[in-house]
Amino acid sequence: MEKAVQQMPKKNLLSSQIDLSKFEKATEEEKRQQDVMSESTTFFKDGMKRLMKNPLAVGSMIFLILVILVIIFAPMIVPYDYASINTVNGVRDKGAKNMKPFEYSEMELEYMAQGGTVFPHIMGTDEQCRDYFMRVVYGTRVSLSVGLVASVMVLIIGLLYGSISGYFGGKVDLVMMRIVDIIYSLPDLLMVILLSVVLQATLGTALEGTILARLGSNLIALFVVYALLYWVGMARLVRGQILTIKNNDYVLAAKATGAKSGRIIKKHIIPNCISVIFISTALQVPSAIFTESYLSFLGLGVANPMPSLGSLANYARGGLNSYPYKLLFPAVVIILIVLSFNLLGDGLRDAFDPKLKK
Amino acid sequence: MSSEYLVEVKDLKQYFPIKTGFFKTTPLKAVDGVSFDIKPGETLGLVGESGCGKTTVGRSILRLYEPTGGSVKYMGEEITASNMQEHRKHMQMVFQDPYSSLNPRMTVEDIIGEPLDVHKLYSSKQERREKILGLMELVGLNAEHATRYAHEFSGGQRQRIGIARALAVDPKFIVCDEAVSALDVSIQAQVINMFEDLQEKLGVAYLFIAHDLLVVKHISNRIAVMYLGRVVEIGEADEVYNNPQHPYTQSLLSAVPIPDPIIAKKSQRIVLTGDVPSPMNMPSGCAFRTRCRFATEQCAQECPSLTERKNGSQVACFHQ
Numbered sequence A: 001m002e003k004a005v006q007q008m009p010k011k012n013l014l015s016s017q018i019d020l021s022k023f024e025k026a027t028e029e030e031k032r033q034q035d036v037m038s039e040s041t042t043f044f045k046d047g048m049k050r051l052m053k054n055p056l057a058v059g060s061m062i063f064l065i066l067v068i069l070v071i072i073f074a075p076m077i078v079p080y081d082y083a084s085i086n087t088v089n090g091v092r093d094k095g096a097k098n099m100k101p102f103e104y105s106e107m108e109l110e111y112m113a114q115g116g117t118v119f120p121h122i123m124g125t126d127e128q129c130r131d132y133f134m135r136v137v138y139g140t141r142v143s144l145s146v147g148l149v150a151s152v153m154v155l156i157i158g159l160l161y162g163s164i165s166g167y168f169g170g171k172v173d174l175v176m177m178r179i180v181d182i183i184y185s186l187p188d189l190l191m192v193i194l195l196s197v198v199l200q201a202t203l204g205t206a207l208e209g210t211i212l213a214r215l216g217s218n219l220i221a222l223f224v225v226y227a228l229l230y231w232v233g234m235a236r237l238v239r240g241q242i243l244t245i246k247n248n249d250y251v252l253a254a255k256a257t258g259a260k261s262g263r264i265i266k267k268h269i270i271p272n273c274i275s276v277i278f279i280s281t282a283l284q285v286p287s288a289i290f291t292e293s294y295l296s297f298l299g300l301g302v303a304n305p306m307p308s309l310g311s312l313a314n315y316a317r318g319g320l321n322s323y324p325y326k327l328l329f330p331a332v333v334i335i336l337i338v339l340s341f342n343l344l345g346d347g348l349r350d351a352f353d354p355k356l357k358k
Numbered sequence B: 001m002s003s004e005y006l007v008e009v010k011d012l013k014q015y016f017p018i019k020t021g022f023f024k025t026t027p028l029k030a031v032d033g034v035s036f037d038i039k040p041g042e043t044l045g046l047v048g049e050s051g052c053g054k055t056t057v058g059r060s061i062l063r064l065y066e067p068t069g070g071s072v073k074y075m076g077e078e079i080t081a082s083n084m085q086e087h088r089k090h091m092q093m094v095f096q097d098p099y100s101s102l103n104p105r106m107t108v109e110d111i112i113g114e115p116l117d118v119h120k121l122y123s124s125k126q127e128r129r130e131k132i133l134g135l136m137e138l139v140g141l142n143a144e145h146a147t148r149y150a151h152e153f154s155g156g157q158r159q160r161i162g163i164a165r166a167l168a169v170d171p172k173f174i175v176c177d178e179a180v181s182a183l184d185v186s187i188q189a190q191v192i193n194m195f196e197d198l199q200e201k202l203g204v205a206y207l208f209i210a211h212d213l214l215v216v217k218h219i220s221n222r223i224a225v226m227y228l229g230r231v232v233e234i235g236e237a238d239e240v241y242n243n244p245q246h247p248y249t250q251s252l253l254s255a256v257p258i259p260d261p262i263i264a265k266k267s268q269r270i271v272l273t274g275d276v277p278s279p280m281n282m283p284s285g286c287a288f289r290t291r292c293r294f295a296t297e298q299c300a301q302e303c304p305s306l307t308e309r310k311n312g313s314q315v316a317c318f319h320q
């Protein structure tokens, strides 16, 4: 080695030829260091660890947990109702109209002067003398549940349809996927409008007195549309996943060892597509919230007096010049929730896709 | 019921239906009448260019594809779809691609343990673990790595995991599908040596698939040469290598790079003209005739069958 280095022709000043004399032999310890592999953990722990290193995803998670805590506990602490006019000491307070945040009405000031305590109106009140904070809280409740319920519906239908299509393949797959293509090409907004008109006429009376009536036929139409239209994306995703995994050599290897289909599905197919499916469900939530919001904004969402973030934004349009904060509150909440779900979904994807692992 | 041979393959056919029109399907004859036998503890090398059906032969023998025709016997007993489950303990496979043949969501321990789980080859967790660690040692893997995931390993290590999995059921016959092609040359040699050591220790027989004749010659007792789904020449490894009879084998051998430039200059290269015909649209008669120097009228009309030559090789060619 030494000799070979000396025999090398002298290096030209500008040449990029490597100067071997500058290299040292690796010591035994250095060699051993190369051999040590990174700490091994389970797939889930590994993914969570990487997720925790992503500040955006962690921030989003904290924000979403805060939002959920607020919408669960705020109604227990704040003594106001989302649907009815404010009362002071049992008397309806007609003067509490369109107040600014933390402003008190005359009746409330009077009551406080007498020694009573009044909970502040954190976001003011609306033109029907209702506490706006409570309306935003309930609106968030509605929007979030719509998002979650719609996503779970999409997940269930898409998962069943997609796995049948992908697993059986051949002619079954061909027919099922052509149906998906047709549904994919239907304009969703038009379908929502048509369905809510039809459902309003048919369901309107049938629902009277049930819990569903409080949701209103528009919201039910929205769910029906989701169940009918939006699962196709999920079905395509699941089918594609199963088709690619089915053709992997490790499935063939499992067959060669004698594993039965049950074992292959349980040990090989599901673990390899479950994270992708969960992540795209997480990304489905903001899209459902967004759809609900813009439909409510167009007047096709939940029925009055039930608020949703979209319908609150819609009502706020009327007094936009005088009370801009009324649009600001629900809009900011929508933006932050949708953004957090998207960032969290992205973070999950980065953390749980082993192919992206460094 | 026993016979001299461990595995007998007779007239194996594997056609894949390929869609050629909206309602029409044409059979793709990936394997078209392949026959050979393998004795216990022997290695048969199977060579041929890409797409000639080597992998398909291996997979059809193991019933990973349901064969279109022909028979496969293990120790004289015909293998059917119903008794295959039992034979999966006797016949195993090492896959071509060490990356896609290991499930990325399973630890090495579970990958190697899968055959043990499937055939319930242990009575306690302790025994399972011991068996797995024994297998890992056998193929030269560090026992500390048992709880790691496949993606944490290099190509050579992955191939060893695949080999350990194949060995888990203590098989008598292993199909090695280009088990070294995806590896670096230096690691190839290691893995090939390991295959030989294992054969010595465990007495397994191999069907060793490769497209590199040098590798195959080194490890095989006999060699079969495939062209477009058929075996064109089969014989003792040395005879096939040093004294090739079929024009296709001759051209394959002349394409092997020779390390010595002086010998390389002297030996003339037979360069094949034309492309490989599509297996969906095979030429009549001998499949090789479109690229053969010696092709005659007869080659276009009849398909030559394997006949024995003076050196003991069986060759499918009219040209002597």
Ligand SMILES: Nc1ncnc2c1ncn2[C@@H]1O[C@H](COP(=O)(O)OP(=O)(O)OP(=O)(O)O)[C@@H](O)[C@H]1O
Pocket: B016, B028, B030, B048, B049, B050, B051, B052, B053, B054, B055, B056, B057, B096, B211, B279
């Ligand atoms: N599942 C399948 N469906 C349809 N055609 C197939 C299938 N598997 C293989 N084939 C076709 O059969 C022919 C032989 O393929 P095979 O994989 O056996 O070739 P090979 O000799 O192993 O090639 P390589 O050296 O590249 O691995 C090819 O033309 C291939 O396209």
Ligand SMILES: [Mg+2]
Pocket: B054, B055, B056, B096, B177, B178
């Ligand atoms: Mg192959």
